[in-house]
Amino acid sequence: MVFHTTPSHASKYLFRQLFEKDSSTYTYLLADVSHPQKHAVLIDPVDKTVDRDLSLIHNLGLKLIYAVNTHVHADHVTGTGMLKSKVSGVISVISKASNAKADLLVESGDRIVVGDLVLEVLPTPGHTVGCVTYVTGDGPDQPQPRIAFTGDALLIRGCGRTDFQGGSSAELYKSVHSQIFSLPEETLVYPAHDYKGFTVSTVGEEKQYNPRLTKDKETFKSIMENLNLAYPKMIDVAVPANMVCGLQDPVPTTH
Numbered sequence: 132m133v134f135h136t137t138p139s140h141a142s143k144y145l146f147r148q149l150f151e152k153d154s155s156t157y158t159y160l161l162a163d164v165s166h167p168q169k170h171a172v173l174i175d176p177v178d179k180t181v182d183r184d185l186s187l188i189h190n191l192g193l194k195l196i197y198a199v200n201t202h203v204h205a206d207h208v209t210g211t212g213m214l215k216s217k218v219s220g221v222i223s224v225i226s227k228a229s230n231a232k233a234d235l236l237v238e239s240g241d242r243i244v245v246g247d248l249v250l251e252v253l254p255t256p257g258h259t260v261g262c263v264t265y266v267t268g269d270g271p272d273q274p275q276p277r278i279a280f281t282g283d284a285l286l287i288r289g290c291g292r293t294d295f296q297g298g299s300s301a302e303l304y305k306s307v308h309s310q311i312f313s314l315p316e317e318t319l320v321y322p323a324h325d326y327k328g329f330t331v332s333t334v335g336e337e338k339q340y341n342p343r344l345t346k347d348k349e350t351f352k353s354i355m356e357n358l359n360l361a362y363p364k365m366i367d368v369a370v371p372a373n374m375v376c377g378l379q380d381p382v383p384t385t386h
């Protein structure tokens with residue numbers, strides 16, 4: 132149990148931060164363990180680590196309901212399609228704005244409900260057109276402080292690049308400031324990647340120390356135009372696959 136919850140909720144929700152080392156991707160497992168069936172959600176699963184994640188879910192006695200993506204990833208294939216093929220009833224989720232296929236296409240203000248746990252959808256385009264942040268609800272029965280799963284919009288002391296998939300530095304600046312930096316300062320920030328060894332931050336910390344997003348908009352745009360990053364190695368495979376959630380409607384295996 133890692134949530135910094137009030138004592139009354141300390142044993143209600145389960146949270147795990149999982150890592151896929153080849154793409155430095157974080158996957159998050161959340162569950163309402165007070166729910167009779169222990170409903171669970173995976174955020175940003177990776178194909179290579181689906182078996183690890185399912186083994187954990189099995190060990191913990193959880194029932195996976197949702198496999199959720201923050202966006203169409205360019206550096207790895209999502210595990211969403213594999214999860215659907217291995218666990219019946221799993222609902223794949225991505226934003227409507229991503230133009231990708233999934234069972235549930237979410238947009239601003241939508242809520243994903245997992246037991247009593249609520250994930251609210253905040254539109255945070257800029258790294259890609261369809262990026263969203265999922266933030267836990269602010270009701271009294273929700274984790275305290277709130278938790279924001281920012282995908283690649285906001286990384287710890289960084290942010291997602293804006294040079295492909297409809298990326299826009301001006302849009303990303305607006306998204307982070309209006310949607311994420313407006314959350315309570317103590318809100319925990321859990322990104323989709325980390326390349327520096329960080330695991331978690333807070334909105335207040337990023338508002339103070341993020342070396343890109345603390346700058347004015349024009350300086351930010353200039354920083355983003357001069358990152359000179361190589362394209363992700365898997366982009367040509369990952370983007371088309373992730374437009375169908377890895378494998379949206381898998382053909383059942385016959386033996």
Ligand SMILES: N[C@@H](CCC(=O)N[C@@H](CSS)C(=O)NCC(=O)O)C(=O)O
Nearest residue numbers: 205206283289290291292360362363364
């Ligand atoms: N070397 C990796 C890709 C690294 C990279 O470009 N990361 C993206 C997020 S995944 S599309 C990014 O936005 N990075 C921002 C930054 O400042 O590093 C690979 O080849 O896969």
